[in-house]
Amino acid sequence: MNSRKYLVEKIVKIILLIFTIFIVFVLLSIFYGIFKKGLPALNWEIISQVPKGGYYFGKEGGILNAIVGSLYLAIGASLIALVISIPAAFFIHTYLFSYPKWQKRVRLWLDVLWGIPPIVYGAFAFNFMLFMGWPSSLLAAMITVALLISPVMIRSMDESLQHNSKGLFESALSLGFFKGEIGFKFLFKQSLPGITTAFLLALGKGLGDTASVLFTAGFTDYIPESITEPAATLPLAIFFQLSSPIPEVKERAYAAAIVLTIIILVISILSRVLSKRFSKNRIK
Amino acid sequence: MSLENNTSLIDEEIIRKDESKGLHNLIYVKDLSLWHGKQQTLKNVELNIRDKGITVLLGPSGCGKTTLLKTFNRLTDLDPDIKTTGSIFFEDKDILTKNIDVYALRQKMGLLSQRPHPLPGTISDNIRYALKLKGIKSKVEQDDRIEYYIKKVALWDEVKDRLKYSANSLSIGQQQRLCLARGLAIEPRVILADEPTSALDPISSRKIEEQFQELSKEFAIVLVTHILRQAKRLADYTAFMYYGEVVEKGKPSDLFENPKTEIFKDYLQVGH
Numbered sequence: 305m306n307s308r309k310y311l312v313e314k315i316v317k318i319i320l321l322i323f324t325i326f327i328v329f330v331l332l333s334i335f336y337g338i339f340k341k342g343l344p345a346l347n348w349e350i351i352s353q354v355p356k357g358g359y360y361f362g363k364e365g366g367i368l369n370a371i372v373g374s375l376y377l378a379i380g381a382s383l384i385a386l387v388i389s390i391p392a393a394f395f396i397h398t399y400l401f402s403y404p405k406w407q408k409r410v411r412l413w414l415d416v417l418w419g420i421p422p423i424v425y426g427a428f429a430f431n432f433m434l435f436m437g438w439p440s441s442l443l444a445a446m447i448t449v450a451l452l453i454s455p456v457m458i459r460s461m462d463e464s465l466q467h468n469s470k471g472l473f474e475s476a477l478s479l480g481f482f483k484g485e486i487g488f489k490f491l492f493k494q495s496l497p498g499i500t501t502a503f504l505l506a507l508g509k510g511l512g513d514t515a516s517v518l519f520t521a522g523f524t525d526y527i528p529e530s531i532t533e534p535a536a537t538l539p540l541a542i543f544f545q546l547s548s549p550i551p552e553v554k555e556r557a558y559a560a561a562i563v564l565t566i567i568i569l570v571i572s573i574l575s576r577v578l579s580k581r582f583s584k585n586r587i588k
Numbered sequence: 589m590s591l592e593n594n595t596s597l598i599d600e601e602i603i604r605k606d607e608s609k610g611l612h613n614l615i616y617v618k619d620l621s622l623w624h625g626k627q628q629t630l631k632n633v634e635l636n637i638r639d640k641g642i643t644v645l646l647g648p649s650g651c652g653k654t655t656l657l658k659t660f661n662r663l664t665d666l667d668p669d670i671k672t673t674g675s676i677f678f679e680d681k682d683i684l685t686k687n688i689d690v691y692a693l694r695q696k697m698g699l700l701s702q703r704p705h706p707l708p709g710t711i712s713d714n715i716r717y718a719l720k721l722k723g724i725k726s727k728v729e730q731d732d733r734i735e736y737y738i739k740k741v742a743l744w745d746e747v748k749d750r751l752k753y754s755a756n757s758l759s760i761g762q763q764q765r766l767c768l769a770r771g772l773a774i775e776p777r778v779i780l781a782d783e784p785t786s787a788l789d790p791i792s793s794r795k796i797e798e799q800f801q802e803l804s805k806e807f808a809i810v811l812v813t814h815i816l817r818q819a820k821r822l823a824d825y826t827a828f829m830y831y832g833e834v835v836e837k838g839k840p841s842d843l844f845e846n847p848k849t850e851i852f853k854d855y856l857q858v859g860h
């Protein structure tokens with residue numbers, strides 16, 4: 305009887321282990337590939353200089369324009385998304401509290417929105433810009449990426465509030481707080497870990513997404529000095545250099561990929577640390 | 589839906605009648621019915637709550653005790669499917685009418701729920717929220733009162749060295765007492781307690797019970813409990829509910845000794 309259970313348990317364990325090892329292996333080989341090809345080209349010059357004339361033919365310069373552009377874009381977009389998402393998430397948990405059907409509907413819509421591919425957002429924004437006669441700019445890209453990441457941001461805060469929010473809400477109401485107050489006083493504290501994770505998730509998306517910025521941000525060899533100027537982004541820089549036939553330029557694409565990977569890695573670790581710190585006062 | 593006209597007139601009439609009997613009532617529930625959608629949860633409830641002492645609500649699970657408490661502080665507003673008829677008079681007003689200030693009402697009717705729900709923040713924050721809501725701005729005064737209220741619920745010795753810890757770090761019994769302290773800091777007139785000891789060990793339960801006995805000298809307390817012994821220990825008045833109706837009510841001595849209905853007899857028998 306029991307020996308059978310042990311056997312099944314062992315088999316399940318081995319299967320799970322195999323899949324885990326497989327995923328880790330894939331991840332490591334991607335890292336290995338990027339680092340092997342990119343490390344030789346990675347130097348101080350490439351991350352501290354903007355492209356000089358002829359950079360894309362293998363001459364001197366770097367990708368500072370794209371690094372800064374991507375950081376600006378990601379931070380700006382995440383901040384805009386935060387401003388949209390926090391009130392939306394609180395709305396779901398306070399004023400929609402009495403209407404569970406609508407809560408469900410809103411969640412479904414958000415999930416559907418999140419499923420729309422970024423290129424669709426990009427194309428939509430581009431069309432809109434054409435219609436209004438606006439050129440590509442950092443601001444346009446920020447707004448596009450913000451709209452792209454808001455649904456998942458709202459949902460991630462929403463999830464962090466799911467647990468216990470009914471009791472919390474009722475007991476705060478019983479003390480005489482009004483709904484909006486409860487949102488911004490208590491649900492905020494309660495969802496702070498969720499907000500942090502959501503913000504950093506958004507940062508990562510803003511840094512990494514190519515399709516939505518393709519038409520909206522444009523591309524430039526300079527560091528943008530205002531949000532109305534176009535901006536270069538890392539994913540696009542990688543893409544352009546990878547498509548070059550010149551081997552030196554291709555190598556530099558991998559160097560840029562290393563930079564992007566490291567930035568995203570740092571953000572992920574940061575998100576872990578911060579979200580743990582902010583859970584301190586959370587009611588479980 | 590509710591009797592909006594002449595609310596205070598009806599009130600005065602009842603009060604005069606009660607006072608001639610030597611009773612001082614604070615809440616008058618008149619012909620209260622409540623529907624969850626099509627299902628009727630409360631049926632023509634008639635109940636008076638005395639202005640001091642503990643009124644214990646008894647009754648089998650699902651008979652509408654929690655619903656009745658939530659009607660008292662209008663948490664029922666949260667559910668758009670809930671419809672009520674009848675009235676609840678409290679301080680010269682029918683609190684079921686539209687033009688009542690529910691926020692002020694909820695502060696007068698402190699609700700202690702079955703499971704404690706501390707608010708996110710530290711132990712002292714939890715009381716501070718209530719004090720701020722009462723408009724107490726001075727930090728020194730807040731700290732004084734935090735100590736006062738935590739002492740009042742016999743929690744001080746356990747938490748005095750860790751007021752800055754998250755309220756989450758307390759045991760359930762301690763959280764329940766903290767929530768009681770928070771409710772008191774709002775300076776309510778009535779304490780509505782929904783099975784406040786159901787999640788607690790006997791010693792913590794005893795502490796809460798002692799608090800209630802002490803508090804019943806100042807406050808009107810409505811206590812829901814499934815523990816018959818507790819009801820007998822604490823009740824100054826008792827009401828027994830069954831399927832949304834108040835079937836029996838009165839002094840516990842009469843009620844427990846001479847139950848009039850079969851249902852209540854059975855309930856008491858099984859409870860022993």
Ligand SMILES: Nc1ncnc2c1ncn2[C@@H]1O[C@H](COP(=O)(O)OP(=O)(O)OP(=O)(O)O)[C@@H](O)[C@H]1O
Pocket residue numbers: 624627629647648649650651652653654655656667
């Ligand atoms: N949101 C709701 N929608 C529909 N019916 C409800 C809702 N809340 C409560 N009810 C019904 O109202 C009735 C009374 O519920 P209530 O919670 O007041 O009972 P109770 O006396 O407090 O029971 P318990 O002792 O188990 O806590 C139950 O039949 C319950 O199913």
Ligand SMILES: [Mg+2]
Pocket residue numbers: 653654655782
């Ligand atoms: Mg109940």
